[in-house]
């Protein structure tokens with residue numbers, strides 16, 4: 001798979017640089033065209049000459065050392081690369097990329113490239129667990145960067161734990177597996193709803209629920225990665241971004257989500273309703289802040305529109321998928337929703353089980369299609385679950401189960 005590919009190997013400064021030598025060598029042996037870019041600190045560990053010999057190409061370190069007058073090296077290399085791999089990736093280069101800092105050859109080139117970027121971190125176990133590093137990695141993941149998780153084991157700093165650069169063979173295997181993944185949603189239009197809704201009481205108060213939007217955003221990002229043209233209608237969430245190729249529509253109330261979903265619905269191939277929509281809203285909302293008074297305050301609630309059901313009533317060729325968040329009899333209630341709302345499939349999650357449901361980065365689901373065939377997915381990251389769900393949908397669409 002890496003044969004004849006142009007691979008830009010970015011080497012940042014950590015003791016694991018020695019493993020990057022093996023990586024450069026193995027990639028070259030597999031037929032890849034490898035060009036190495038080092039940070040200044042990486043050169044403290046291994047000389048550029050080693051990488052030059054292993055890759056049989058010049059090594060790039062200084063942004064201003066232009067080797068050829070016809071080209072601007074960092075742009076030229078950014079365009080040349082089919083794949084960029086940062087290994088080892090230190091907390092520093094991860095932080096720079098996540099914050100758009102371009103102050104050396106490697107960070108500048110990484111901002112300029114359109115290639116698939118793989119990041120293989122290596123650092124001390126406590127650095128790897130630092131909230132700043134976690135936040136930066138999450139940000140990059142949201143933007144579509146692909147991480148090759150560090151292994152656990154003995155670290156050069158004396159600690160035993162997570163942070164050791166993944167072995168060169170495993171890094172190459174991870175890249176090959178990812179590159180071989182068929183963009184099976186290419187040419188498909190996918191509409192996804194995510195997050196909670198807010199039902200307004202007065203200018204300072206609202207009703208909402210515990211949804212954070214993580215599952216819907218994971219679905220949107222994976223669908224975009226798999227080639228789909230994605231529209232993401234989201235309620236209020238703290239997730240800053242979605243993939244640059246996702247058309248994000250922000251809404252607040254169930255009514256606004258209803259209108260946005262209907263606006264985009266007809267032109268879609270796949271519609272996935274993972275939002276946690278409020279079933280009730282205050283019958284009256286006040287323009288001014290309500291002042292407290294003696295005694296109880298009763299708020300009369302009225303039903304919101306069931307968006308999914310309304311889409312089920314008008315659907316033609318769209319493959320329509322709902323979510324069911326349950327705390328008991330999950331499978332039974334989920335299947336009832338599948339039938340009642342005229343869906344093609346439903347994703348059922350028991351939000352009361354450990355590792356599933358709102359807020360976390362993992363989930364456990366059962367996907368049930370129209371034939372009531374069940375596919376269970378055990379505890380996995382929301383991104384992995386998203387990929388499984390999209391694979392089931394693609395399979396069922398090919399079997400014309402809608």
Ligand code: CTP
Nearest residue numbers: 273275277278279305306307308322323324325
């Ligand atoms: N849903 C919707 N509009 C609503 C309520 C729910 O579109 N007003 C959708 C959700 O996005 C989800 C599915 O319906 O895809 C099931 O939502 P859930 O909250 O599990 O169930 P409800 O239909 O609200 O039923 P109940 O509250 O009785 O469990």
